[in-house]
Amino acid sequence: EAGVAQSPRYKIIEKRQSVAFWCNPISGHATLYWYQQILGQGPKLLIQFQNNGVVDDSQLPKDRFSAERLKGVDSTLKIQPAKLEDSAVYLCASSLVGGGNIQYFGAGTRLSVL
Amino acid sequence: QKEVEQNSGPLSVPEGAIASLNCTYSDRGSQSFFWYRQYSGKSPELIMFIYSNGDKEDGRFTAQLNKASQYVSLLIRDSQPSDSATYLCAASWGNTPLVFGKGTRLSVIA
DSSP states (O other), rough: OOOEEOSSSEEOTTTOOOOOEEOOOTTTTOEHHHHHHHSSSOEEEEEEEEEEEEOOOTTTTTTTTEEEEEEEEEEEEEESSGGGGOOEEEEEEOTTTTTTTTOOEEOOOOEEOO | OOOOOOOOOOOOTTTTTEEEEEEESOOOTTTEEEEEEEETTTTEOOOOOOOHHHEEEETTEEEEEETTTTEEEEEEEEEOOOGOOOEEEEEEESSOOOOEEEOOOEEEEE
16 A cells, blocks of 8 residues: 655755645555654644535644645645745645544655755 | 644654654544644654553554543554654544644654
8 A cells, every 4th residue: 555645855945935745655645644743843834625525624724834735645745935944844634534544654754945 | 712732843753763643632522533643744643542541552552641630642662764754643422533742852862
C-alpha cells in the first residue's frame, strides 16, 4: 500500500513570494490533515479535511494561508505572501474515518523563507 | 486549551537499558494517545497507540496509560542505537486532530 505522498520535498523562497505544496493521501483515507512543524517543536495542526469539506481550520492563518481539497482526494496548501516565520516543515497526514484516529504522515516539505 | 507536555531531554541511556519516556496531558476528556518516532529530518512514524488504562506491549515497546493521573509513558526495552530519535507524544479527543507535545530526544549510547 502506498503511503502519503507529498511534493516538493524542499522549497526555498524569498519573503513575500508565494508557494504551494501538494499532498496525495493513502487510498481510501477520507480525512486529511496539514500540520506545520517548526524546528524543535511538535507538529501543529493547520487544517483538517473530511472528504472535500473543512472540519477544523481554527489555527490556519487565513490572511496568508489557504488550502483546498476539491475532489476529496489530493490537497494543496498555499502560502501567499510568505514570511520568515513560515520557515518550517509542512506535513500532510491522512486517516480512515472510524479508524481510531490513527494518522499516517507523508515525508513533508521543508520550506525555507529567506 | 488542550496541551501535551513532554520533557525535551535529551535522555541518554546505555545500549541494552530500558528507556522511559513520559508525557502528561491537560484534558481529562482525552481518549486516544499515540507515540510517534521521528528521526532527524524525517517525518513522524507511528510506533504505538493506546486507548485504555493499563499497559500495551508491542515487541520491545510498552505504552502505559493512567487516565486518573493524566499520564502516558513509553518504555523501550533493550534499547539500541537505532532507537536514537525524537519521540512525540500525541493525544486526541474523538476524531479531532492530534495535539502533539514538543518531543523528547532519546540518545542510546553504544
